[in-house]
Amino acid sequence: MRTSFAPMEGITGYVFRNAHRAVYRGADRYFTPFLAPGASHVLSSREKNDILPENNRDVCLIPQILTNRAEDFLWLCRVLADYGYREVNLNLGCPSGTVTAKKKGAGFLLFRGELDRFLESVFEGIYSEELPVRVSVKTRIGMEDPGEFPDLLTIYNRYPLSELIIHPRIRNDYYEGFPRMEYFRTGLMESAAPVSYNGNLFSAADAKAVAKEWEKVRPGMEQSFMLGRGAVASPWIFEEICHESGKPCSAGDIRDRFIRFHDLLLEGYEEIMSGDRNVLFKMKELWFYLGCHFPGCEKEMKRIKKAQKLSDYRDAAARLMADSRFDADRFFAG
Ligand SMILES: Cc1cc2nc3c(=O)[nH]c(=O)nc-3n(C[C@H](O)[C@H](O)[C@H](O)COP(=O)(O)O)c2cc1C
Incomplete structure (x- = not known):
């Protein structure tokens, strides 16, 4: 089983990640809150500090990128590869109105032709420049309607994604209600890339329930869980999830x-x-x-x-x- 600390803008920056790593075990990977490269190709000092290797010595870190322009994505891939990163993650889930209005995050999901061309250019660029980075995607199941998900999966399956992290909500759900598990099951069945589950894992029992469901749908497949709010609230939760008998300490x-x-x-x-x-x-x-x-x-x-x-x-x-x-x-x- 693999576990990841989800990116949370404003919360899971490097101070938070280092404090978590110093005290708690069990999170195999941490994702940065999104880096949003503009056309001018400069990182803000906050973004730069967040990815500097000297600020992230003891964690396995995957930088996340929010953009809909392949050239900006590739520029940042080059920068990150120079810093030594070997994997980056594309944000296709951010529900914020200012982001979706610019066709980014979950807003990009509605423009599937453009998304397909974006991924095509990204992978062409990575191959032609021999950039040593793998690309994973963190996605919602749609912008307006979960019926968008099968088309999205068809697009994702055209590319050699290192992982597809599925947050089974549409944009209009924001973070409310229960995740739409039937769509996660579809993702598990159909995704060509390894899958990770994200959404409402607030206790070890929650993770266990999804794990059971997962085993039914794809027996023997390696399971991967990403936790956000539940891990901020209960930072010891990864130890509980990884620990067979439940509680790791008194x-x-x-x-x-x-x-x-x-x-x-x-x-x-x-x-x-x-x-x-x-x-x-x-x-x-x-x-x-x-x-x-x-x-x-x-x-x-x-x-x-x-x-x-x-x-x-x-x-x-x-x-x-x-x-x-x-x-x-x-x-x-x-
Ligand atoms: C305050 C806040 C900030 C977030 N920032 C990001 C972000 O930068 N990138 C991203 O992909 N998701 C972001 N998310 C979404 C989380 O990564 C995660 O997908 C979501 O909280 C659902 O998982 P959870 O139920 O385990 O919290 C954010 C969520 C919250 C509540």
């Missing part, structure tokens, strides 16, 4: 490691960001996910949300985490 251990993870994140953001406000913004965003493990702690959570200074935040977070109400068995609920 509840006390889980809490101590959780505190260590939190503190590494805070230190990491303080190191690279100026001013309390930016660091606080990052940390508060995380609590949207982490908060599920602190039932009945609304008052303490409110103190975290209201903190305007890092000293107040530290105090509020330390009090919350020291609280015996930490419950590792609760899950993020979507």
Whole structure:
């Protein structure tokens, strides 16, 4: 079984990935939040820092690219290959209106002729320049209608993708409701490339249920799971998924490691960001996910949300985490 930490813009940058890797095991691969190359072919300093090898020493990292222009994709492939990356991922799932309006992310799925030509140019470029990178795709099952998926699979199957990561929702689902598993099954049956499943894996039991389904549809095929929100909320989840007997360590251990993870994140953001406000913004965003493990702690959570200074935040977070109400068995609920 293979496991991947999903790309999450604004959350799973290199500070987060390194903190996760320092404390937790089990995630075989991490994906960068999307890099969006423009026609001017420069990376922003945030994007560059996110992929610099010295910022990613201890993780297996796959950079993700969001574009609909083959020349921009190939430019970034060259840059990434020079940094030593051997695989890149194409984002065909981002549901944000500003992205889809530009025919990118999930918005590209509606323009299947253009998508086909894009992939053709990308693979032609990779072969003719002998670029040493493999290309995987992370896709939704459609923009407006899941009936788009069979046509999309036909296109994907024309190219030697290293992997097809399927998030079985259409764009209009955003991240709501339950993933449309019947379309994932279609992907499993029809994809020429190895498949990875992504969507609503919030507990080891969720992964086990998909694994069972997978085994029924494609017995013996290597299984691959990508987790996003569930892994931000329960960063130890990969250890549980990989561990046959379920829990990898005691509840006390889980809490101590959780505190260590939190503190590494805070230190990491303080190191690279100026001013309390930016660091606080990052940390508060995380609590949207982490908060599920602190039932009945609304008052303490409110103190975290209201903190305007890092000293107040530290105090509020330390009090919350020291609280015996930490419950590792609760899950993020979507
Ligand atoms: C805040 C946020 C940011 C995201 N950023 C990206 C991104 O940069 N690239 C991408 O392919 N998907 C992105 N996603 C989608 C996730 O990678 C993943 O597909 C989605 O959350 C469903 O998986 P999950 O249920 O395990 O979270 C993002 C999702 C969220 C909630």
